[in-house]
Amino acid sequence: MKKQFAILVAFIIIMTNVVGCLEPKEAVAARVDPKTLSELGWTQAGDVQKDSLEMEWSVKLTINLAKLSYKDAELESRINQETQISDITSTLMTVRLALPVSLDFLAKKLIDRAFGLMETQLMSTVQGTGVSNFHRIGDTTFQNLHGETVKALVYDGTLEYEGGSIAVKGALAIWSSDGSIVATAGLVPYEDITYTTEIGGEQVTKTLVQIDGDSEFDELIILMQNVA
Template sequence: MKIIILILLIITIGAVFSGCLETKEAEPAFVNQATINTLGWEQSGDVQKDSLTQQVGDMDIVINTAIVSYYDKALLDDINNQFGDHLGMSVSSTNPQDQNMFSSQFLTKRLALPGGISIPESVLLGTVDNLIQEMAQENGIKNFNESGEETVIISTGSKVKARSYEGYIEGDSDQNTRLKVRGIIASWTGDGTTTIVIGVIPAQDIIYGTRTQTDSPAESTIEIDEDKEYQEILTLIKNVE
């Protein structure tokens, strides 16, 4: 809430000096389609557009947003094949719940503020931190803490910092397992808009308890290449348009 209030204050001050409170439409931040095709990813659902209106004094301040979501279909198909081979089960590439649980995710969010005002970096970092913690809570990710960062060159030629987070998701109670997950987040401003991107990947193999034909306990391992998924997220960030 403090971050939202600070953003509104910055917008109000900026609007007073610029004399303009009009907010342009937030254009979706798509990933280059050739990159999506090469990596085997797909867009998940339609673009989500929204407008947030806040009254500050006698002024109505509008913040427009556009969100695009993607998932790693190639990984989901691979996991599906492994489930079939080891467990005689399948996961659905069209089911959003299976996409979230068994595949890597990538989301872009573009914000347009009144008069093309940019969010200062310190405020933007606070906004991003709030966003990623909300996302972790919504997806049941626990102990989601920052673990490192690296520099990425995006499509405009600018350098941005991609910060990594690590946490875990608890499996079914009868399995008593924890699945390590990793998040990568970056943000930048340009052309009067702010862009935030978030990637989340499964960061370890999935181990399931099974039974043999003689009803003895056994384990089946669904293999996941963490480094490959991480590098793909960085590639997606580099190719956001």
């Protein structure tokens, strides 16, 4: 079956190349609905980043992609006001991969490849922020804007900072959309931010910022639902 699929892909690529349709397509960023962003207190973080990658499948495919990041501005503001800790808030990244051949069956086959690629990138990015023991713990589902049921992989880990640590929870979801693949990945703090110090020979823990972890994670999934 794999051999037959590889031959079919190669045939399609050869035919589209003959008619000049195999050039990499421009990738347009996958964006969260602005109204949903505003209602939840999130904002866009930075500009769209463009990149490309190559995937081997009988022949080499060049795929353009566009990345866009979002953050929970309200939570970030509360944390900055109450602590000296920086770079802790809920975040979401969207990635659109523009396929050079707009075929649904090809997109579905590439989703498995994309899951592996994005999971590796998510792990690398999260570890770079100081999160440890980040691992998959299960999955959940949601309906995207096309009414399709999408599976999201769920992760958790621990972020350490001076004077304490905090549990974090993440999610990764990927689906095909109009000749492209859309990937969304996010990370949220999942418990209160506390600070532990020694007073009179005893360890004393103080809550600096209260965080409703379930609510933050629910917001993350809602944002993923509203990506187009």
